[in-house]
Amino acid sequence: MQKTDIRGLYLITDGSRGEALCQRVEAALRGGVRVLQYRAKDLPEQEMYAEACQLRALCRSAGALFLINDSPELALACDADGVHLGQQDRPVAAARALLGPGKIIGTSNRTVAQAQASEAAGADYLAVGSMYPTATKGDAVHVGLDTLRAVREAVALPLVAIGGLDRDRTGEVLAAGADAVAVISAVLADPSPALAAAEIALQFNVRQPWPRGRVLTVAGSDSGGGAGIQADLKTVTLLGSYGMSVITALTAQNTCGVRAIHGVPADFVAQQLDAVLEDLAPEVVKTGMLHNAEMVRLVARRLAACGRLLVVDPVMVAKGGAALLQRDAVQACREELLPHCYLLTPNLPEAEILTGLPVRNEEDMARAALRLQEMGVRHVLMKGGHLEGEAVDLLRDGRGWQRFPAARISGRNTHGTGCTFSAAIAALLAQGRPLPAAVATAKQFITTAIERAVDLGAGHGPVNHFAAARQLGRMLQHPPG
Structure with missing residues (x-):
């Protein structure tokens, strides 16, 4: 997959560990996840590396992109497709110097100005949110659909809507200009991650030509x-x-x-x-x-x-x-x-x-x-x-x-x-x-x-x-x- 393929269902891991995480991610990939972002802030370095390698292999098998949260070093070590950076993480230029031109770099953004700055710095895609209030990240700022629309008008990069999204809100953010929808608990906390992923992933078919589906x-x-x-x-x-x-x-x-x-x-x-x-x-x-x-x-x-x-x-x-x-x-x-x-x-x-x-x-x-x-x-x-x-x-x-x-x-x-x-x-x-x-x-x-x-x-x-x-x-x- 290429950098422009930041689209469809984008899954972020929720902090759970080991075999259960890999099983649920594998099911979600069968359901249609196209991008996986691995987030494991509190795990020891060696365990994080081993788990990242397992998840990367699952993504390769499913034809999905695999990104690392925050750490370009881990992304390089496990041969991930790229890294996702928050506003408080290192600059895009520093991550690019370490990863090289072939890897994907995305950033989190809450305003049009931040999105434009990330685009100018060489980011490959932009996450915008939090779209809705979310229990997954208590300090998230709720920016709403108007901000997503404004960012869509201001930049040309793929946009990932994030925060409080589920099956019934996906259509709204797609209509507002999102290329991908990022979820955590809507899929990983569901008893059937494959079905939860599929009922969100299929909504991207609204952009397909007829016959559709x-x-x-x-x-x-x-x-x-x-x-x-x-x-x-x-x-x-x-x-x-x-x-x-x-x-x-x-x-x-x-x-x-x-x-x-x-x-x-x-x-x-x-x-x-x-x-x-x-x-x-x-x-x-x-x-x-x-x-x-x-x-x-x-x-x-x-x-x-x-x-x-x-x-x-x-x-x-x-x-x-x-x-x-x-x-x-x-x-x-x-x-x-x-x-x-x-x-x-x-x-x-x-x-x-x-x-x-x-x-x-x-x-x-x-x-x-x-x-x-x-x-x-x-x-x-x-x-x-x-x-x-x-x-x-x-x-x-x-x-x-x-x-x-x-x-x-x-x-x-x-x-x-x-x-x-x-x-x-x-x-x-x-x-x-x-x-x-x-x-x-x-x-x-x-x-x-x-x-x-x-x-x-x-x-x-x-x-x-x-x-x-x-x-x-x-x-x-x-x-x-």
């Missing part, structure tokens, strides 16, 4: 075209992302029902997964029909270590009543798939099967969502299409609750709503929208798709993906649809 769907084929792989790929493509597929089962079905199911052999599903993951680097993976326990276990194990956001639509029963998930697969879902799940999108009957709880109203939905989080799911979107009255969806995202109501739309053309809704969320996540915004926009999409559905076939017809994408494209003013 890569989505893999692992699901069954619907010969009628309204659900499954076909609905997923329509949705992903019409919303402006690049779609890939792994087919787990073939179905013979139309709008009147499922006539037959032919499971794809597990070893061939594994070959499909390996082929896509090794070459096309999907950023979000969405699962639908997994059919049997062997398939559930295979998919869970293959996806557990890849660091991608996993959106699970626990497809169990078709509209006409045909079972799409065998009984022995339910326990496999609970034990092996849910603990790796970034977002689970069950409807009420599916939530009942997975939790063993009755789910009849919003209070039941909330109770079931909490139970699912206890089972290892990071975020849960309870879909309320089976409620009486409003079609209310309830999101439990680890920070609290969000309610997404919509008027109930009467009609028979609702085939593929679950597949389409979860695929839309997956595409919007891949495009760089944080989870609450992705769910809200996907809710608009599926509501319009149901409203604009046209009669096809004699049974439960499909929703109108094309009309929904056109309507959403006009609202959001982007090319897809």
Whole structure:
């Protein structure tokens, strides 16, 4: 990587030590960290050197930059990519004399004048902050977004926003001109550093050209075209992302029902997964029909270590009543798939099967969502299409609750709503929208798709993906649809 590659998710170590730090950093790198800054002020010199070498090796393997906090000497000794200097550390010129022209030097800045002085002194990038109040550094001065915008206008160097940042604040600093977002506890203090890193790192996709974001769907084929792989790929493509597929089962079905199911052999599903993951680097993976326990276990194990956001639509029963998930697969879902799940999108009957709880109203939905989080799911979107009255969806995202109501739309053309809704969320996540915004926009999409559905076939017809994408494209003013 080059000096100009100070961009994306920038992680600063938090003072923890040893094997636990290396494990969490390795997970965060899988999730999308592009720059690591090693900070270990109180560690003896030899231990600091040994740990720095371990972390440097992890960064090299992941293709990420490795920087040392404050010490050009340590950066030189462990062959780091560069050093980050505070305002009270040695001047940029002194660090450059020691490190030479090929290493990266960054500085911390709170004002436009400091940023301009650092640029003039030969710094390669500038950190600006603290953007928000932060518990990580008690003496940090809160400078805010206006200062970041002013620095962006005044200098040409890459800018790293730092201080109090997390998933929900990343979009603001990117809009204000940041090239990178520095975090500490938002990733390293999270029980899943890989997922915490991924949900921040993906937000940098908002600057990518269309098609934006890569989505893999692992699901069954619907010969009628309204659900499954076909609905997923329509949705992903019409919303402006690049779609890939792994087919787990073939179905013979139309709008009147499922006539037959032919499971794809597990070893061939594994070959499909390996082929896509090794070459096309999907950023979000969405699962639908997994059919049997062997398939559930295979998919869970293959996806557990890849660091991608996993959106699970626990497809169990078709509209006409045909079972799409065998009984022995339910326990496999609970034990092996849910603990790796970034977002689970069950409807009420599916939530009942997975939790063993009755789910009849919003209070039941909330109770079931909490139970699912206890089972290892990071975020849960309870879909309320089976409620009486409003079609209310309830999101439990680890920070609290969000309610997404919509008027109930009467009609028979609702085939593929679950597949389409979860695929839309997956595409919007891949495009760089944080989870609450992705769910809200996907809710608009599926509501319009149901409203604009046209009669096809004699049974439960499909929703109108094309009309929904056109309507959403006009609202959001982007090319897809």
